[in-house]
Amino acid sequence: MAYGIYQLLGSTPTSWALALTLIASVIICGPFRMHVGRVPGLPLLGVAITMLAIQPEEGSPGLGVPIWAVGLVISQTIAGRNLPQALYWAGLSSAVAFVFVAVQSGLATLGVPLLLSFLIATAVFYTLFLLGEFTRQRGRWGLDRRFGLSALSPYRVGFVVLVATVAATLVTYVGSSVIPGLDPDARLTPLVLLLTALLFYAVAQRTRFMSMERRLSAIVDAAIDLPRDDTGGGLAAALTSRALSIVEANDVELRGRAPEQNEIGAAVSLTPGVEQYVIASRKRGKAPFAPGDERALVALAHIASEAARIRHNVDTLEQRANTDPLTNLPNYRAFQEALVEANENRPYHEGIAVLFIDLDDFKKINDNRGHHAGDELLRTVADRLQAASGGGDFVSRIGGDEFVVILADLVSLAHAKESAERIVAEVSQPLVIDGHDLRPAVSAGLAFSSHRELDAQTLVVDADRAMLQVKRSRHHGGRGERSSVSIAAHRSTRTNDIVARAIRDNRLGLAFQPIVNIDEGTIWAFEALVRYVDPELGPISPPSLVARAKSLGLMNELTRQVVTKALHAAEEFHRLEPGIRCITVNIELGQISETELGPFIRDAARAHPDLSLCIELNEHSLRSVTADLRREAELMQQAGVTIALDDYGSDDSSVGALVRIPMDILKIDKGLIDDLDDVRQREVIKALQGFGDNLGFTTVVEGIETHSMVDVIVELGVRSAQGYYYGRPLSFARTVDRLRRWGTRAELD
Template identity: 30%
Template sequence: MVIPGEVFFHNQLAETPADAQTARILIVDDDVSLRRTLPHILAAPHREFDTADCVHAAIAQLEAGIFDLIVLDYRLPDATGLAVLDWLSEHERDEAVIMISGEDAIDAVIGALRRGADDYVRKPYHVAQLQRAVQNALHKRMLERANRAMGERLRASERLHRFLVESSPDLIFTLDAQGRFNYVNPRIEELLGFRRNHLLNQPFASLVLPEDSDRIASVLQAQHTRPDTSFTLELRLRKATDTAAGVSGHLAVALQGIPMLGRGEGGEGGYVGLYGIARDISERKRAEEIISFQAYHDQLTRLPNRVLFRDRLDLALTQARRRSGSLAVLYVDIDRFKLVNDTYGHSEGDALIRGVAARLSATLRRSDTLARVGGDEFTILLPDIGGVEDAEHTARKIQTSLEAPLALTHGDFRATVSVGIAIYPADGETCETLMQHADIAMYQVKRSGKNGYRFFAPELNTRHQGRIAIENDLRVALKLGQLELHYQPQVSLSQRRVVGVEALLRWNHPDDGLISPAIFIPIAEELGLIGEISRWVLEQACAQLAAWQKRGHDNVKMSLNLAAYDFDRGDIVAEVTDCIARHGLPPGQITLEITEHMMMQDTPGVTAKVRRLREAGVGIAIDDFGTGYSALAYLQKLPISALKIDRSFVKDLGGLMTNPIISAIIGIARGFDLDLIAEGVEHAQQAAMLRALGCDVMQGYYFARPVQADDAEALFSMPPRSVSG
């Protein structure tokens, strides 16, 4: 797709030498692998790459030659990348710079942008994100180069002697002392569509758009009092084909006026008229508009970007302080965006973002501002609100606007969003504070189930700080050996022995003690650490089972849980089978537990991976069966080996009370010839009732709590607690 002005700039570049079109890119990073791989990732026709591993080496490269773009790492061995930006500023260099950093602090971003960085890419980043940033930077530089070249030609042409006026590409004319045409060259007919003889003795002001008429009138009037002063200004001249002076009916020109002096009404040396040269600058103005737009707008949605949003928020805050008014900042994040992006690709993800942006825009007032500030994140400014109810009304309208599904290439998708709201002045008095508090409120909605809105409250800040502390500690918990496995026995009542154990992950925090996986597993998934943790759990569980078997406990099975993310990885089957083989275990001794929710999602590849694991002999159990939207069709489709009855059904058993859901699950297991395990058994009545219904294998506090490996092994040779009935 060709953007406005693109053909023009291509023509301009075609006039330059071929080597001038080659973009030189300098990659500055102390990571050897990145210096080696980035040129391949960013490779494209007419691009050349040089590399440097530190600030000193980068400056040496810059002193030796000119580059079009610098891809600059923030952290370097001898200084930060800001030193390179300072050097460029001191030497008045104009290389474009993309700063890459893993810094979380906003100060790093602000520092880079204030020193002239064109873009800032935060680690970790998608390859496509960096490629787009490089493409945008080079495209912007191409536009600036074309703009500079055009300006240089204009200035040069103004100094040259004009000859062959009749064939000049510019509009050349002379005016008398009253500002009327007494000569105009034939170019007028091509540029504006007027016949030159019809303009003679007509005022020049009749060609000027009304919006510019006062400026030209004052300039022409000034010639009578200062006849020795030439001038240059930009005007819009109307075309004969559109007397209403619409957008398509005018021409932008740069007008140079040179006063003509001589004997006339003003006496000797007085002003007798004006010599004018009007050059078409429509393409240059269009290029300037494109450059300005790209600097302050998101290229995908055409919405304001973070920079423009902050400017408007700062202005709105100033006005609110002056009027003692209120405003609201809304932080909006698309739920399940990663699912669409990872499943169907970035083009579908982009379509989803554009669709949500259109729905959000339709809910707002003309005075409101909607901006895209991140991959799937938007911010909304609501100035001049009457109270919190206005912000709540907008949040509800946003939820309502997304009730209808969005049409994507692969089918309809029902998008939802999480919205956080901060109110000025109650929740903050600065741009940074309001955006931060709205962001915190949005994340609280995410953690509470998504698809909703929430106002900021001071206690959320405390929780947010606590969560950040957990995130920081979790990043090093595995390396410091703080994670450990506990094992809960699974007992067969008919065999009166432990037939298996479930490996349960625990985090033994040095200060906070044992932390439940219900707290840290969702955080690990958000941070992208769940894959590393799952690999550790698999390795530890297999090693422990192998150790037990060497001591004669070869009739005990091991169950362990895998997250949905693990099945999104292409190597999960190989990881499981290789680990089992490496420890010399029979595959049938390992059972992987997956959630019913993951089974129902049926994401591409899950079915195939489950089938391959079953073909390798590994057991697959549906954990918490019956708590979701169970469907027998999925039990037929997926080669499941076992079902687990959720504790929520077991806890209501007792006395003469039975649970029809448990009876149904037991019937399903029998019908599909599946193993069955009941979890959460806490007293003898529950165990007896389950046994009477036909469930033989159970686990729960009635038999044993989750314990460490040595304590679990001691239970293997002990008969379980008896069950009457």
């Protein structure tokens, strides 16, 4: 650079205009720089080397580089506002520029075509420049910021080389051939350099405008989406993710200190009372941030701060609206919402219950010991309720001395009663208030629901009535002073009446789930599953339906209806698709005896010779198998009835179940395939399949829900499966529609 200044001031250049134009052209085209990395932070490549296509001093090819370096230092200083960094860039660029000039002029002397000479020289220039940067940055050009070149894009580097080559060739050709051909006395070569530089400058400004437009659009999108973007890590994660894309930084983080060198930042408040900074950095390539980047980051931080403030205010207001201020428990409004949620979104086979709790003699405590004692009692009861309730239960204070608990994940009324009694016992433990011993006494009512309610509020009404019965009984001396739980008996009675009426009036329905041959990709059987939807109560879960039928003495009648309807449906399935001959029905082991349904089942199978009736016996029931029941099973097989062992592999299955009774089909419970990545599960499935093959059983794996599960069990040798992947249980009409549309195809698009 000093030598270039000396040449300008210490001697007279051949053309002052051309020398000064070279400096001006380098300054003008300086803003035009292109990314060559797949991530931000790698060096940006400019095209200032194009300006050396025309040398200011004829006969001295290397003399133009020092003059060119003057313009490069000025350009880099303006762009980066950092003189030491500008000197570094100019130093590295000037060193390889000498090589560029030497290679190009040498090739031209040898008669190499102009375009090819510039292509080779330009490629050498950028290769050496990138090699110098690669060395300075210790080779950390990998996508993982480690040693490597994976972050460098060869295509982008090639594009820069091509642009610079074409521009240098055109500048040389126009400057040496076109203009002199028009007017031999004209010296318009400086104009060619300026026009080329201005063209690059226009492209750079257009790119800058598009970048600003992109930032503005991203900030507008953030202003719309950021306030409600609370996925993953929350608002902080959303802020850093958007900042990373808007300012194209290497790294964006939230921290407590202000930005340092090579960083930009903005203050942000995502948590009340906590001041942080969102910091963006480009540490690897040290390419400077543009002023627009910092302004965009400030705007984004302000939007995030406002979103956090508004969200905090909304959450605070919502919490106040849904929380009891004394106990910090959810209030009646929150309880109503939670009850609807628990009722609507519970699994079909799981029950819920409402436990209604009232503190006895609470007014007397307030009157005798003061309201502060009553408040302390309420807070203690609230704490005990929360501690005694399970993780899936919901505790609420809905009135002065009234609490409710929503019990979830229940399997039976007995389960609900056990949980309620445990909670009431915990609440009734002695405590000390103001130095006085006190043992709270509560009246509690429990309402259990085994199925989805049409109106969940009926549970509250029933639990309240049951609680009032306890209070009335206590007032009449019926239950003494101890706490107790009353079950809403009339609710259970009403459900029993509905189930009994449904069975006696033959209103039960069936759903059918396919059993498929994986090798052939076809359905070969359907399992018939009982269903009932009451106009008043809605759907009643199959376990509850069966349990009530047992308690009412109607289990055999229920099974008769299921078998009869299943066989009639199977006749239609077989008519549509002759390959489907088997229908399976779940029955209790004791029902196959001669005194119960044995003769009926055998006669039903004989009445449908074209079909195969399969009775599925639950694995748990085989523990009570007797010699008589084993003989009954053999009679079933002689009559053409197929026997399946169902749910094998559940938590307490035993190997003995496989040999206690004759069987034709072994159905493996879905509990054995809940983690097929476990080598032990895979080995068990493989062993059971081998067991079935050796003894002539058909092995069916239940609970198949994804294609990946299918791939695994096929590798294990399984040939038959059942599960949601092949079809959920559907009504008769929808099953017929499936067969008409798709035939026996196992998998549907």
